[in-house]
Amino acid sequence: MNDVHASFFFGGEQMQKVMFVVPGEPIGKGRPRFRQVGQYTQTYSPKQTVNYESLVRLEYHAQCGNHIFCQDAALGMRITAYKPIPKSTSKRKTLQMLDNVIRPTKKPDWDNIGKIVCDALNKTAFHDDAQIVDGSVIKCYSEQPRIEVEIWEIAEGG
Numbered sequence: 001m002n003d004v005h006a007s008f009f010f011g012g013e014q015m016q017k018v019m020f021v022v023p024g025e026p027i028g029k030g031r032p033r034f035r036q037v038g039q040y041t042q043t044y045s046p047k048q049t050v051n052y053e054s055l056v057r058l059e060y061h062a063q064c065g066n067h068i069f070c071q072d073a074a075l076g077m078r079i080t081a082y083k084p085i086p087k088s089t090s091k092r093k094t095l096q097m098l099d100n101v102i103r104p105t106k107k108p109d110w111d112n113i114g115k116i117v118c119d120a121l122n123k124t125a126f127h128d129d130a131q132i133v134d135g136s137v138i139k140c141y142s143e144q145p146r147i148e149v150e151i152w153e154i155a156e157g158g
Contacts, residue, residue, distance in 0.1 A: 016073075017152035018125065020063035025145040026081035027052040028108025029116040049116060056120035060149075064125070071127045074154040076134040081113050082142035097141035110137040117149060125151055 030046035069075055083104045085097050096102045114137045118129035126132075134154060 016067070016069060017150065018064045018067055019148070019150045020060055022056050022059045022147045022149070023144075024055070025084055026108060026113055026139075026147050027116060028112030029119065030112075052116055053120035056117055056149075057124050060121060060125055068124070069126045069131065069151070069153065071131075073126070073131060074133045074156075075126060075131045076150075076152050076154050077114075077118070077132050078135070078150045079114055079117055079137045080148045081108075081110075081137060081139050082144065082146050082148075083139065084145040085141050085143060098143070100140055102141070104139045104141060110139055113137050113139070113147070117147065121151075 027048060030049040032043050033046055035042050035044070083106075085094055089097065093102060114135060118132065122129055
């Protein structure tokens with residue numbers, strides 16, 4: 001994924017697209033935690049969630065700069081999550097995993113992967129994740145665990 005920021009034309013209109021990679025094992029959004037502080041209940045995110053969201057933002061800025069999509073742009077997003085192949089896997093199964101014959105059916109759930117990436121990119125790549133009108137999360141195996149993220153403008157009427 002060398003071309004991290006691109007423009008393309010659709011119906012005579014210039015559209016934007018960004019792509020970036022977050023190295024390491026994909027993490028899903030953790031459930032909120034609660035604690036009592038006096039007579040109040042305080043909600044907070046687990047430390048692993050906060051750290052991973054920071055990593056996603058850091059990689060976005062490093063690879064895409066300060067590009068932020070327009071506030072009124074409808075966006076599409078594709079997240080491909082590459083999970084590591086378990087160490088105890090046979091060579092035959094490893095090849096099947098690399099060929100996507102066997103796909104990861106374990107945690108993190110696809111929706112939690114999407115949620116952690118979208119929440120991390122709020123006010124960074126786009127103003128609000130409500131702008132995403134078309135999205136997908138694909139889970140695969142790889143010898144180089146990572147997530148690859150593509151975000152693009154969707155043309156009016158498209």
